[in-house]
Amino acid sequence: MSIIEVKNLNKKFKIKEKEKGIRGSIKSIIKPEYRTVSAVNDISFTVQQGEILAFIGPNGAGKSTTIKMLTGILYPSGGEIMVNGINPSKERKKLAYKIGTVFGQKEQLWTHLTPYDNFKFFGAIYDVPDNEIENRIQELKETFELQEFINTPVRNLSLGQRIRCEIVASLIHKPEILFLDEPTIGLDPVVKENIRKLIKKMNKELGTTIFLTSHDVGDIEKLCKRVIIVNKGKIIMDDTMSNLKYHYLDRKIVEVKLKEKVALNNEEGINIIKEKANGLKIEIDSKKKTIADVIKMLDTDKIIDMNISNIPLEDIITSIYKGAKVEVF
Amino acid sequence: MKKYLYIYKATLVENLNYITNILLGFINFFVMMFVFLNLWEYIYSDNTQVINGYTMQQMIWYVLITEVLWFGSRNKILTQEISQDIKTGNIAYNINKPYNYVLYIVSKHLGEITIKLIMFIMVGIIIGVSFVGPIQNFNIMNVPFILLTVIFGVIINSILRIAISIISFWIEDSTPFHWVYDKMILVIGTLFPIEMFPEFIRPIIKCTPIFVVTYGPAKLIIDFSMKSFMNIFIAQILYLVISISIVSILYNKGVKKLNVNGG
Amino acid sequence: MLMEVKNQIKVMFLSLKYNIMRQMTNKVTFITNIVFMILNNASFIIQWIILFSLKNEIGGYTIKEVILLWGMAASVFGLSRILFNKAFELSELIINGKLDTFLVQPKNVFLSVISSETKISAIGDLIYGYICLLLYGITIKNVILFTFFTAIGAVILTSFVSIMGSLSFWIVKGDIIADSLSNIMINFATYPGNIFKGIVKILLYTIIPVGVSNYMTVDIILNFNLVNFFYIVIFAIVILLLAFYIFNRGLKRYSSSNLMNSRI
Numbered sequence: 001m002s003i004i005e006v007k008n009l010n011k012k013f014k015i016k017e018k019e020k021g022i023r024g025s026i027k028s029i030i031k032p033e034y035r036t037v038s039a040v041n042d043i044s045f046t047v048q049q050g051e052i053l054a055f056i057g058p059n060g061a062g063k064s065t066t067i068k069m070l071t072g073i074l075y076p077s078g079g080e081i082m083v084n085g086i087n088p089s090k091e092r093k094k095l096a097y098k099i100g101t102v103f104g105q106k107e108q109l110w111t112h113l114t115p116y117d118n119f120k121f122f123g124a125i126y127d128v129p130d131n132e133i134e135n136r137i138q139e140l141k142e143t144f145e146l147q148e149f150i151n152t153p154v155r156n157l158s159l160g161q162r163i164r165c166e167i168v169a170s171l172i173h174k175p176e177i178l179f180l181d182e183p184t185i186g187l188d189p190v191v192k193e194n195i196r197k198l199i200k201k202m203n204k205e206l207g208t209t210i211f212l213t214s215h216d217v218g219d220i221e222k223l224c225k226r227v228i229i230v231n232k233g234k235i236i237m238d239d240t241m242s243n244l245k246y247h248y249l250d251r252k253i254v255e256v257k258l259k260e261k262v263a264l265n266n267e268e269g270i271n272i273i274k275e276k277a278n279g280l281k282i283e284i285d286s287k288k289k290t291i292a293d294v295i296k297m298l299d300t301d302k303i304i305d306m307n308i309s310n311i312p313l314e315d316i317i318t319s320i321y322k323g324a325k326v327e328v329f
Numbered sequence: 330m331k332k333y334l335y336i337y338k339a340t341l342v343e344n345l346n347y348i349t350n351i352l353l354g355f356i357n358f359f360v361m362m363f364v365f366l367n368l369w370e371y372i373y374s375d376n377t378q379v380i381n382g383y384t385m386q387q388m389i390w391y392v393l394i395t396e397v398l399w400f401g402s403r404n405k406i407l408t409q410e411i412s413q414d415i416k417t418g419n420i421a422y423n424i425n426k427p428y429n430y431v432l433y434i435v436s437k438h439l440g441e442i443t444i445k446l447i448m449f450i451m452v453g454i455i456i457g458v459s460f461v462g463p464i465q466n467f468n469i470m471n472v473p474f475i476l477l478t479v480i481f482g483v484i485i486n487s488i489l490r491i492a493i494s495i496i497s498f499w500i501e502d503s504t505p506f507h508w509v510y511d512k513m514i515l516v517i518g519t520l521f522p523i524e525m526f527p528e529f530i531r532p533i534i535k536c537t538p539i540f541v542v543t544y545g546p547a548k549l550i551i552d553f554s555m556k557s558f559m560n561i562f563i564a565q566i567l568y569l570v571i572s573i574s575i576v577s578i579l580y581n582k583g584v585k586k587l588n589v590n591g592g
Numbered sequence: 593m594l595m596e597v598k599n600q601i602k603v604m605f606l607s608l609k610y611n612i613m614r615q616m617t618n619k620v621t622f623i624t625n626i627v628f629m630i631l632n633n634a635s636f637i638i639q640w641i642i643l644f645s646l647k648n649e650i651g652g653y654t655i656k657e658v659i660l661l662w663g664m665a666a667s668v669f670g671l672s673r674i675l676f677n678k679a680f681e682l683s684e685l686i687i688n689g690k691l692d693t694f695l696v697q698p699k700n701v702f703l704s705v706i707s708s709e710t711k712i713s714a715i716g717d718l719i720y721g722y723i724c725l726l727l728y729g730i731t732i733k734n735v736i737l738f739t740f741f742t743a744i745g746a747v748i749l750t751s752f753v754s755i756m757g758s759l760s761f762w763i764v765k766g767d768i769i770a771d772s773l774s775n776i777m778i779n780f781a782t783y784p785g786n787i788f789k790g791i792v793k794i795l796l797y798t799i800i801p802v803g804v805s806n807y808m809t810v811d812i813i814l815n816f817n818l819v820n821f822f823y824i825v826i827f828a829i830v831i832l833l834l835a836f837y838i839f840n841r842g843l844k845r846y847s848s849s850n851l852m853n854s855r856i
Contacts, residue, residue, distance in 0.1 A: 075848040113610060356776075367783075501620070502621045502625070504625075505627075505629075516639045
């Protein structure tokens, strides 16, 4: 069952243009000039219930604008949105009970209060009855292991604990869908890992559908089964994670250390990336040349050490952003 | 000195961009002036011609001038920005830079208010002339002396403000102390001249910053005499010396405290 | 509907409680803020003592009535800023796209926004208001009327500044205009209404309703008048509804906006 349906969604912004200097200022007051920018340009997709979806793209690609339209903050310039059967721009309040939002850069918690008090406040906002709220907090506390710091003021928590509380706070009303806008921004690797576990757990145990935007490839790789990549307001890819990887897995990076220098020509399917004294770094298109072929070309007796690896996901995504075929370095 | 002049000029040019904001700021000034005009008209409404030596025309001009000085030289840099710098520890970064923080603030402040103050003075003159007519016995020859006291008044005001803001080194929020200063100037220093107070209070008020910041320049504009100029000017120089010493002592102590506590 | 109102009020009070708790974490700042605000207000007594030494009455008021007028102005302003401080900063929130957080909550956006912050020094204003009432003279009737009109005045003032703030949905430099007009309301509140004449006086009882929230209310405490009493109450209801209406109209524009750079 699809929980989010987006059809031909559009959002256009007008941006005021201003020339430099005083003359420019005066001119922009008297006769302002505008330029129209399509922040979101005719995108369509669906999200299934219980899915973890990564919605990624470079800065200014239209990620946040899309999230804002899905949550009812912004109205679309065109197209249709249905979130949990609700049209966000028509029934904002009704939708609010069904969704949770965490914006990594914006804090919603009261920093001088304990997480416990904060949860109670959010409970009141979402009309959770008083007799239920205690149970709910208890439940969340145990599921997400907040026992240690549930009674410590938020300002005394570490950044990681804080983000954990931010996310848990957005679950107080049992939302069907959670929108996470860069939840791991600015966190260290250990904490990132923690947050990812939490998100996974939430998805598994509570069945929450998760709509995630991130710049962090790790988030995407470890959490999501499906990825939508947007750039310049358009969807440039909508595929499963395994397809994404598989598609680019026929390319391998081979690094070899040799006893002496071996001359290797650029042939079809082989691309020499780096050549240094007795070392070589080659990209191989395994559809055109097998690894065995290449090793033979190198003369096996001379090989001291060898390393074969896949192209890192980060590079794959970067090149998709750029709209080019994947080429490393 | 050259770098401070540069800061002054840069801020001044930057502020040319905000002329619309200044113009909109006049709304408030008009309203306050309107209230005071009505108030004094009411007080002078019976056949009273002169109150404590002031005609209604002089009274209105007095209020107008002090309010121009007040509105024209208000600036968040002196109040919020310094406190913010201290609270957030930003000041620690400024200490390492090759300039004097206090002088930097003063140059920036003067750069920001120059245009504003000039515009307020022009608007003030227009309002005054159209409501109560030009000041009688005003002699253009006195302008240089008056200008000197106006500039000194503005500078003293900014240094006193800085002194108050620096309290943030010791107390988190210095705003309440600014209120006290605001109120002293506004209530006692702008609405009526010192002569309106009972005789025994006048010498006390003459010792407060009111005498050098608002009363002095305004008095010279509406009723100039070389004797009062000398009085006011000497008082201003005294104030300048004292307030600068206070600021540098407080600032150095505060910075030391910051270093000990590591911000 | 009733449930919704109840829940909204619950959130508003929690928000007030937490705001005050936050400020109290720094006790010195909390207390200096309140005490200095009281002193700050009290300083105006000096101004009036001087003015009354020049003339026996001003606008028909003696110092006693002026103290009551001051008290009303302070308590109205205080209550409004304790409960609805963000109404005074609405422009800034609109211009910088800060309403987003409130739009994802299932509550009335207008009420949630304006009640999301408390100004601590405003507690000093409210206390000062009652000190003035004490100086004027306390009777049961005075206390009831003063309290009632403080609440009504706060509704009028909050609605007025909200409407001014909502202008920023449409006007680019709306923040400065809103600030200025809100200041007008406050500046006029402490001077006897009778020193103003003509068109200005009409303005003060309609578009800039300081006449209704302060002059009329003080006059009723001085001399009870039923017709004026109902005029004030009805005026408060109308301007409150207008504030809701204008904010909601603006909010639609905010959400369908295609102008604000900061919101991409």
